Amino acid sequence: MEKLDIPQSTLDLMILTILSREPMHGYAMSQKRAALSNGTLRVNPGSLFPSLHRLEQDGKLTAEWRSSEKNRNAKYYKLTLAGKKQLEQHRKPWDHVALAIANVLEGA
Amino acid sequence: MTLLHRLWSIVRGFLRPEQLKRELDSEVRTFVEMSAAEKTRNGVSRDEAYRLAMLELGGIEQAKEHVRTARHAAFLEEVARDLGYTFRILRKQPVFVLVVVLTLTLGIGANTALFTLMNAMILKSLPVREPDRLVEIRCGRRVNFSNPIWEQIRDRRELFNGAIAYSTERHNLASGGETHFVDGMHVNGNYFGVLGVPAAIGRTFTEADDRRGCGEDGHIAVISHSFWQSHYGGSPDVLGKSLALDGRQFTIVGV
Numbered sequence: 001m002e003k004l005d006i007p008q009s010t011l012d013l014m015i016l017t018i019l020s021r022e023p024m025h026g027y028a029m030s031q032k033r034a035a036l037s038n039g040t041l042r043v044n045p046g047s048l049f050p051s052l053h054r055l056e057q058d059g060k061l062t063a064e065w066r067s068s069e070k071n072r073n074a075k076y077y078k079l080t081l082a083g084k085k086q087l088e089q090h091r092k093p094w095d096h097v098a099l100a101i102a103n104v105l106e107g108a
Numbered sequence: 109m110t111l112l113h114r115l116w117s118i119v120r121g122f123l124r125p126e127q128l129k130r131e132l133d134s135e136v137r138t139f140v141e142m143s144a145a146e147k148t149r150n151g152v153s154r155d156e157a158y159r160l161a162m163l164e165l166g167g168i169e170q171a172k173e174h175v176r177t178a179r180h181a182a183f184l185e186e187v188a189r190d191l192g193y194t195f196r197i198l199r200k201q202p203v204f205v206l207v208v209v210l211t212l213t214l215g216i217g218a219n220t221a222l223f224t225l226m227n228a229m230i231l232k233s234l235p236v237r238e239p240d241r242l243v244e245i246r247c248g249r250r251v252n253f254s255n256p257i258w259e260q261i262r263d264r265r266e267l268f269n270g271a272i273a274y275s276t277e278r279h280n281l282a283s284g285g286e287t288h289f290v291d292g293m294h295v296n297g298n299y300f301g302v303l304g305v306p307a308a309i310g311r312t313f314t315e316a317d318d319r320r321g322c323g324e325d326g327h328i329a330v331i332s333h334s335f336w337q338s339h340y341g342g343s344p345d346v347l348g349k350s351l352a353l354d355g356r357q358f359t360i361v362g363v
Contacts, residue, residue: 050174
């Protein structure tokens with residue numbers, strides 16, 4: 001299957017969604033996302049980190065260092081209240097659009 | 109919450125750039141190690157796994173650079189957005205802006221003026237040697253002492269390294285005709301010696317000048333630099349000239 005380029009705002013939305021379940025470090029997130037989308041949405045990790053840091057700077061995420069399940073010190077990202085709000089705000093229109101597009105495609 | 113976070117991240121960036129750098133470095137390296145470990149488990153050789161992990165990331169230094177760029181860009185965007193917002197709001201309320209600007213202008217101006225005054229009067233130390241060791245003696249509310257009391261204070265050397273006495277007075281400079289007032293002081297003999305202020309030219313007073321009926325030079329005066337400039341044009345031959353104060357002749361011995 002072809003890999004899809006993901007626009008910035010969508011990448012943010014995906015990051016927020018994944019982190020809304022549990023705090024995670026960068027590698028786990030890249031694995032999780034690949035798994036969730038069956039490998040279709042493979043984002044270059046090189047663009048994952050900039051997004052994480054931008055969201056952290058924006059106050060949507062906080063981060064803390066703790067040891068991972070494999071006893072490695074890793075930076076775990078967690079959603080803040082502002083992050084949760086942004087996720088809710090962006091989630092609804094996204095669902096609408098996705099549904100609408102699916103409907104149109106079905107109808108055609 | 110958002111604002112606090114933003115401020116904190118900015119402050120952290122300014123205060124501890126080294127820590128931020130270290131954290132970013134170890135975050136990226138952890139990613140590579142985890143990715144490589146996963147690949148090794150899947151049967152790829154160690155070296156090959158590292159190579160693939162690096163490739164995935166697009167290089168450690170490059171990834172770090174991307175993060176830094178994103179951070180700076182986010183910061184600049186933020187600032188630009190805030191500034192734009194501020195200007196739009198302010199443009200809608202020109203009267204308010206005018207009032208604020210005027211208030212600030214006047215406030216800063218008044219503060220500057222007051223500070224300049226305070227600085228000259230209180231904060232700047234006196235132009236003498238060791239101004240911090242200078243004390244003023246009072247007796248209750250009185251700052252004036254009679255000559256016998258002064259002589260007692262002066263002779264108690266165990267109390268002070270030196271004592272000075274002065275009284276300020278206004279003198280008539282003119283020897284006749286129109287009066288011309290000038291501010292002056294009567295001081296004791298070692299006034300300049302105790303304060304540690306040398307004469308610019310000529311000499312200052314000595315203990316020998318300070319006795320009843322005057323020293324051998326008779327009535328003598330030391331003039332200030334500004335008086336020297338304004339009345340004698342800064343000329344060095346001012347020494348030895350006589351100066352009439354309240355009709356009495358004084359000899360200028362120093363500046």
